Amino acid sequence: MKLYHSVTSPFVRKVMVTAHELGLVGRLELLPAAAHPVNRDGGIVAHNPLGQVPTLILDDGTVLADSRVICEYLDHVGQGGLFPRNSDRWGVLAAQSLGDGLLDAALLVVYEGRVRAETERSEAWVAGQRAKMESALQRIEAVAPSLGDRLDIGTITFACALGYLDLRFPEIDWHGRYPAADAWFARFNARPSMRATMPA
Known part of the structure; x- marks a missing residue:
């Protein structure tokens, strides 16, 4: 492949x-x-x-x-269980959608700053995408205490989204403002799969 x-x-x-x-x-x-x-x-x-x-x-x-x-x-x-086939499936897929939505908004902010000419940029557009990022972070904060040691496509997506914020948006300090998400991410981010894929 x-x-x-x-x-x-x-x-x-x-x-x-x-x-x-x-x-x-x-x-x-x-x-x-x-x-x-x-x-x-x-x-x-x-x-x-x-x-x-x-x-x-x-x-x-x-x-x-x-x-x-x-x-x-x-x-x-790989005959894994990252996409459950039981009743847990829909909650896991919903978590994946939330994490992907956070990433979509973050990428749009990055593109607005890097790809568009300064005269073409929209402060309102950026503010709207940043509001989506904050709403997603608030939801992750709310569910983080229940995530435990879950390993599925939902938690993988959450972790990759939070890691991307560290890479591109360190100024938003989500670690300090969302302590439950921070504690969960610290545990998940220690997984070998996360360490091996950390952006240089």
């Missing part, structure tokens, strides 16, 4: 954490990628018309895009 990869992409990190937890890292060939919302990487676009990472090419040539799809495929291949 070949994975279009970027070490700083939180969605790629989500896939890599999943692969580590399932013992599948050795089966992934990592392909360098320069995904960009404007200057698209033609190498990725040749396989995935959206030009996004992560993009996974299976051994038979099938292409899977979107971290949610790729992670579920890896869970299927």
Whole structure:
């Protein structure tokens, strides 16, 4: 399997954490990628018309895009339980959606500052995305005491989202403002899968 990869992409990190937890890292060939919302990487676009990472090419040539799809495929291949099949499934998928939504908002803020010309930037747009980030953090703070030692696609997504905030938004000091989330993240972030995928 070949994975279009970027070490700083939180969605790629989500896939890599999943692969580590399932013992599948050795089966992934990592392909360098320069995904960009404007200057698209033609190498990725040749396989995935959206030009996004992560993009996974299976051994038979099938292409899977979107971290949610790729992670579920890896869970299927690795016969893991990161996507429960029982009544817990919907809560886990809802947690994944919340974490992905936090990441979507954070990435839009990053793109607004890095990709748009200063004269094209919208303070209202940025404020709206930052409000989504705060709302998501408040919800994670509320559920953090109940997460315990859970390992599933929901907790993996939470951890990758919080790690991305550390990378790109240290000024928001979520550690100091959300103590329950901070305590949970400290435990989860010590997992070998998280240490191995930490952005340089």
